[in-house]
Amino acid sequence: MLDPSLVFRPEEAVKSGRWQFRNFIEDSQDPRQKMVKETYLKMHTHQCVDFVKRKLSDWGKFNKFEATVLEALEKLNNVVDESDPDVDVPNIIHAYQTAERIRKVFPNEDWFHLTGLIHDLGKVMAFYGEPQWSTVGDTFVVGCEFPESLVFRHSTFHNNPDLHNPKFNTKYGIYEPNCGLKNVLMSWGHDEYMYQVLKHNKSTLPEEALYIIRFHSFYPWHCSGDYMHLCDNRDLEILPWVKEFSKFDLYTKKEETPNMKEIQPYYQSLIDKYCPGKLKW
Secondary structure: OOOHHHOOOHHHHHHHOOOOOOOOOOOOOOHHHHHHHHHHHHHHHHOOHHHHHHHHHHHOOOOOOEEOHHHHHHHHHHOOOOOOOOOOOOHHHHHHHHHHHHHHHOOOOHHHHHHHHHOOHHHHHHHHOOOHHHOOOOOOEEOOOOOOOOOOHHHHOOOOHHHHOHHHOOOOOOOOOOOOHHHOEEOOOHHHHHHHHHHHOOOOOOHHHHHHHHHOOOHHHHOOOOOHHHOOHHHHHHHHHHHHHHHHHHHHHHOOOOOHHHHHHHHHHHHHHHOOOOEEO
């Protein structure tokens, strides 16, 4: 793997104070920070085992709409993530920013380019009745104890029903040691939904791409090192790819907007290769 640090060094900008990312402020009076906190409060109140099972059943019917990847991507022109303290532009811009930076650093990994483009595409749920608190934001495992690394951990979970169920409040909860992340229930959001869409529509993207799609918002795992006791060997083998992707997902948010019309034919060729035609959503 090419070391992207030789080409892409956002940490220097972060250290110099010019960029700040994932700056969640508990009692801020800033309107955007207050919106972010409220989004997480609703998320952490409602995301429980029962809720996730119901969402998997509902969205797992794939009967909401049919659209090509680019048609779905166009919808993100009208989505601004209410959980993100870093950016207040439509999600489609972030999609192309991420994809283009990955393309520059990893020119031969075309699957990685497409992964960057579609990683947030599950946010189309917002147009079909799903509130932002169950569409965006950091994800976590339900059915076991909530780790300390979760955003606003001690000020937003107090009314979550699982917090008061003893079988969900141990290290392993309802899971077995090293059961593998494929066997856990993730909080419901755009990551899990897009992963399920790609599987249902028989995308030929490699397993690494599917992991990135499913777990790119799983910051307690790939950033803080939580949930390792639930991981199997395959999870640990692919974790470096998820960490690699996170750099591009996060640090491209302050870059210039690429010429989307100019580069669209290239990405259409990747869509035709890995997930062609109209998909069932």
